[in-house]
Amino acid sequence: MLVSSNLMAAEHQVSGVVDIRASYTDSITSYVDGGLGKFRFNPNGQLSLAQAGLSYHLDWENPFSAHVVANAYWDGVRDNIGFTEAYFKYKGLPWDSGLRLSGRFGLLYPSISMENIATAWSSPYTLTYSGINSWIGEEVRHIGGELSIDQLGKFSGSRHDFRLTAEIFQSNDTAGAMLSWHGWTNSSRQTLQQEKLPLSALPSLDGGSLTEQARESDPFLELDNNIGYHLKTQWRMQGNGRVELGYYDNDGDTRVVKEGQYTWLTRFAHLGAKWRLPYRIELIAQYLKGDTLMRAPSGINIVDNDYDSGFILLSRKWQKHRLSLRFEEFRVTDNDLTPDDDNSERGNAATLSYGYQWRKGWFLQAEYNRIDSTRPARVAQGYDKRLIEQQWQLASRYYF
Amino acid sequence: MSYRWARVLCSGLFLVPLGWSFAANAEKIRLVDPSGEPMPDLVVYLQAKNSQQHTVGNKVSPPLEIHQKDKQFTPYITVMQKGYELQFVNDDDITHHIYSAAGPKRFSFKLRKDNSTKTLRFDQEGHISMGCNIHDWMSGHLLVVDTPYFAIADESGEVEFDEIPNAEYEIVVWHPQLQAENNTLMQTVTTPSSTPIIVTINAAMADIPEQKSLDDFDFLEGY
Numbered sequence: 001m002l003v004s005s006n007l008m009a010a011e012h013q014v015s016g017v018v019d020i021r022a023s024y025t026d027s028i029t030s031y032v033d034g035g036l037g038k039f040r041f042n043p044n045g046q047l048s049l050a051q052a053g054l055s056y057h058l059d060w061e062n063p064f065s066a067h068v069v070a071n072a073y074w075d076g077v078r079d080n081i082g083f084t085e086a087y088f089k090y091k092g093l094p095w096d097s098g099l100r101l102s103g104r105f106g107l108l109y110p111s112i113s114m115e116n117i118a119t120a121w122s123s124p125y126t127l128t129y130s131g132i133n134s135w136i137g138e139e140v141r142h143i144g145g146e147l148s149i150d151q152l153g154k155f156s157g158s159r160h161d162f163r164l165t166a167e168i169f170q171s172n173d174t175a176g177a178m179l180s181w182h183g184w185t186n187s188s189r190q191t192l193q194q195e196k197l198p199l200s201a202l203p204s205l206d207g208g209s210l211t212e213q214a215r216e217s218d219p220f221l222e223l224d225n226n227i228g229y230h231l232k233t234q235w236r237m238q239g240n241g242r243v244e245l246g247y248y249d250n251d252g253d254t255r256v257v258k259e260g261q262y263t264w265l266t267r268f269a270h271l272g273a274k275w276r277l278p279y280r281i282e283l284i285a286q287y288l289k290g291d292t293l294m295r296a297p298s299g300i301n302i303v304d305n306d307y308d309s310g311f312i313l314l315s316r317k318w319q320k321h322r323l324s325l326r327f328e329e330f331r332v333t334d335n336d337l338t339p340d341d342d343n344s345e346r347g348n349a350a351t352l353s354y355g356y357q358w359r360k361g362w363f364l365q366a367e368y369n370r371i372d373s374t375r376p377a378r379v380a381q382g383y384d385k386r387l388i389e390q391q392w393q394l395a396s397r398y399y400f
Numbered sequence: 401m402s403y404r405w406a407r408v409l410c411s412g413l414f415l416v417p418l419g420w421s422f423a424a425n426a427e428k429i430r431l432v433d434p435s436g437e438p439m440p441d442l443v444v445y446l447q448a449k450n451s452q453q454h455t456v457g458n459k460v461s462p463p464l465e466i467h468q469k470d471k472q473f474t475p476y477i478t479v480m481q482k483g484y485e486l487q488f489v490n491d492d493d494i495t496h497h498i499y500s501a502a503g504p505k506r507f508s509f510k511l512r513k514d515n516s517t518k519t520l521r522f523d524q525e526g527h528i529s530m531g532c533n534i535h536d537w538m539s540g541h542l543l544v545v546d547t548p549y550f551a552i553a554d555e556s557g558e559v560e561f562d563e564i565p566n567a568e569y570e571i572v573v574w575h576p577q578l579q580a581e582n583n584t585l586m587q588t589v590t591t592p593s594s595t596p597i598i599v600t601i602n603a604a605m606a607d608i609p610e611q612k613s614l615d616d617f618d619f620l621e622g623y
Contacts, residue, residue, distance in 0.1 A: 011495060011512055015619065055621060059495065061510060093533055096502035100533075109623070117615055117623045124617040154531065154539060155502060159609065161536070238537065239610045274614060282616070317616055361619065399619040 013057040017119045018398045019188075021050035021127070027389035028378075031182040032077045034198040036378050038185045038349075038371050039128070039391045041075065048075035050127070050188060050395065053120020065089045069120050071190055082192030084121065084141070085109065098155030105145045107193065110167060110230045110248060112136055114272045114284050115313070119399055121190055125284070125324040126353040127367045127393050130311040131184035132270070132288045138191050139178050139219035140248075142228070144169030153238065163234040165246075172250050173223040176266035176292030180303050181205075183345045184330040186369055186391075191219055203380050204341035209302065214260030223263045224253035241275030241283075254295040266292040268307075277314075284313040304336040305343050320357040326350065330373075347373025361399040368392055424563040425592040429571060431557040431599050438557030439601050442575045443479045443543050445550035446561065449568040449588070465489050466530075466540060468496045468511060472611040473530060473540025477576070479552060482525050482544045488518045497533040504528065504544070527583070529576070534622075538611050541576045566591050571599055577606040 024045045029035025033042055041048070052072040059065040066088050072081035087106025094100040109116075113133040115123040121137065123129055129137060146167035153160045181199050191197060196216035204210040232246035252265040268290020275283045287310035294303040311328035327350050334344040353367040369391040376385045431439040464484065467474045469491040480486060490496055490511040498518075499508035504526035509518050522528075525546045532538035543550075549569075551559035573585045580603040587599050613620070 011510075013495075015621070017619070059510070091533060093499050093508050094501045094531070096506075111623070113623070117620050118617055119619045119621050121623065124615075124619070152531075152536065154529070154609070157606075239612070239614075241614060276614065282614075 009061050011057075011059045013059065014054070015057075015119050016054040016400055017051060017122050019049070019051040019053075019122070019127075019395055020047075021393055021395040022047050023050075023391060023393045025389075025391045027391070028381075028383055028387065030077055031178075031185055031200065032187075032189060034200055036182055036200050036375065036381060036383070038183070038373065038389055039369065040077065040185075040187045040189050041391065042077055046076060049073065050075060051120065051122060052081075053122060055120050063090050063092050065091075071120055071192060073189060078195075080192055080195060082194050083107070084190050084192060094150070094152050094155065096155065098152040100150040100152060101147070102150070103145065103147045107141065107143050108146070109136060109141050110144070110169070110246075111146070111165065111232065112140070112246065112248075112270055112272070112286075112288075114274050114286055122188075122397075124355075125313060125315050125322070126326060126351050127365055127395050128186045128188045128351060128369055128391075130286065130313070130326060131186060131309045131328055131330045131349065132286050132311065134185045134187035135179055135309075137189065138185070138187065138197070139175045139217070140172065141191070141220065142169040142172035142250075143220075144230075146230075159238040159240075161236040161238070163232075163236070165230075165232040165234070167230040167232075168227050169230065169250075170225070170227060171220045171222045172228060172266075173221050173252050173256075173263045174217050174219055174261055175250055176264035176294070176303075176305075177217045177262070178219070179307060180292060180294070180305050180332070180343045183332055183343070183373070183375055184307075184309055184347070186349055186351070186371060193220060195219075200377075201381065202341065202377060204338065208340040209338050210341060212257070212260060212296075213262065218261050221258075221261050223258055223261060224256040226251045226253050228252075239276070241273065243273045243275075244271070246270045248290070252293075254293055255297065255299075257297060262294050264292050264294045264303075266290065280316060280318075282315045282317075284311075284315070286311055301336045302338050303341065303343065304334070306333040306335060307331065311349075322355040322357075324351070324353045324355075326353075342376045345373055345375035345377075347371060347375075349373075363395075363397045363399070365395045365397060366393070367395070424565045426560065426562050427564045427591055427593060427597060428558060428560045429597045429599060431553050431559075431573060431601055433601050438553075438555070439605075440553050440555045440557050441477070442553045442557075442573050442578065442601070443477060443550065444553055444559045444599075445479065445545045445547050445572050445574075446564065446569040447545075447547055447572055449570060463487065466542070467491050468498070468532070468538075471496075471532075471535050471538060471613065473538055476539070476608070476611070477541045477543070477552060479543045479545060479550045480522065481548055481550065482523055482546050483521075485519050485521045486542070488520070490514070490516045495534065496538070498530060499533055500528045500530050502529065508533070527574075527576070535613065537609070537613055539609055543574055545572075564591050571597070573599055573601065575605065577608055579604040579606055 027037040069085040228250035234244040289308035309330035315324040
């Protein structure tokens with residue numbers, strides 16, 4: 001009895017982040033609100049609870065732990081509260097060969113983002129995430145099981161560690177819809193598990209060739225019962241950095257449509273590096289390239305897009321200060337012949353962010369974002385196809 | 401003639417045993433690289449050539465502690481005599497999962513935040529490489545030796561032993577980053593030594609891995 005209670009002894013940990021933000025946005029209606037603006041806030045000034053994230057860990061004495069993360073947004077665009085992650089984690093001890101097995105199972109993000117590493121998937125570098133990781137946070141989460149094997153170099157006196165990760169997943173069949181219909185964004189929202197995402201008022205959806213499509217995309221649906229997979233390999237060099245390469249395929253069966261939710265076949269490769277440069281400058285670079293396909297029940301390709309995006313983020317911390325600079329490029333190429341649904345776009349973005357650590361968990365952060373993009377679909381909403389969007393943000397972020 | 405024999409007999413009975421078993425001297429050992437520069441932070445211990453020697457003058461070991469502080473093993477290297485206990489102390493406000501997965505003593509335990517402790521006894525000599533299963537960059541080393549004469553070289557590459565029984569010893573120099581067989585170099589010495597003992601380290605030292613996460617932020621969650 002004593003032994004079993006000892007074995008089941010567990011430690012509870014609660015952590016969180018409260019991000020209160022004043023922002024001014026020079027753009028058009030946000031994509032979060034059904035527009036084609038690439039920021040999460042609607043035009044003009046705003047005070048918001050940009051993120052209230054709560055993370056709960058239950059850590060047993062054995063190699064298992066449970067993790068639940070909830071987030072809330074009160075930004076006047078779409079106020080909501082809900083779960084974003086809920087999974088069990090296994091992390092075994094290394095064997096004397098230096099091999100170690102670990103795994104996760106549940107509602108989780110595929111391990112792709114190199115920015116979103118802090119409490120409740122926030123980023124310590126910038127307030128808004130890169131285009132790639134804004135998309136991961138919007139519609140690339142899933143219910144999956146992930147198994148990783150590490151080779152730890154220190155067991156053989158080497159500075160090099162290697163990891164292979166294989167993941168299978170479901171509940172991700174509409175991924176690609178939002179990227180197609182509003183394009184790349186610079187956001188700091190994560191879609192809550194119960195949330196549905198409004199599509200922009202485009203001619204194809206409004207009496208055009210996409211009238212069967214529901215007005216809101218349900219990003220975490222399972223429609224075809226196919227199992228998708230994600231493979232990743234990572235090389236770490238102790239003290240210097242890490243490089244990773246992965247491939248994601250949701251194996252969607254595009255013939256399956258239920259209640260206006262189409263199954264999208266979405267596949268991409270991703271490449272990432274995090275490296276310590278001279279002068280203690282941290283480099284993060286990610287590149288993602290893939291395609292997505294949505295078909296009419298007749299088999300005609302309605303949406304057939306190629307997309308890619310890449311960013312370079314340079315960050316330097318000194319004492320209580322951190323300065324981060326991010327440049328990105330993004331593109332969607334529309335390959336289908338659907339006349340009233342041009343998803344093509346091209347653009348670049350820049351972010352300058354300065355953070356000051358006022359107390360141990362209390363950060364003040366000021367950030368400027370600029371996106372210069374060309375998207376012909378804006379013309380149907382009465383805007384020029386080329387748009388320069390700017391955003392100024394001042395945040396108080398409290399981590400506990 | 402008989403007087404001289406008596407003296408030899410006397411010295412044989414008293415003086416030689418005194419000098420051989422009981423006489424002890426302070427010895428200073430200096431570690432230098434081939435260019436004569438001091439080599440600090442290496443473990444130095446004396447292993448008597450005659451195995452009975454090191455039962456003499458067992459050193460009383462102070463309570464030994466290895467701390468987990470700022471997500472680092474502090475100190476990075478610990479040396480102790482076998483048969484003693486060692487206490488692990490977590491000074492951080494997060495949990496660590498300390499392990500040794502290879503070598504003569506294998507263990508693993510979670511050390512909860514805010515001064516949790518765990519005491520282990522080490523009865524077998526050898527090198528124990530320790531890690532934290534939560535923070536892979538953390539790394540610490542423990543060397544368990546079968547002699548009371550051990551120390552870690554100071555900034556000027558020196559160690560000093562107060563009371564070394566006069567005998568023939570192997571000076572063993574060890575460091576996890578010493579690029580030599582078993583990370584070890586040896587040199588024989590007979591004490592008392594009439595000249596200062598200088599050990600030249602004829603092997604390269606690899607860089608000591610920095611015990612620091614690539615991600616420099618206090619509120620990481622293992623993503």
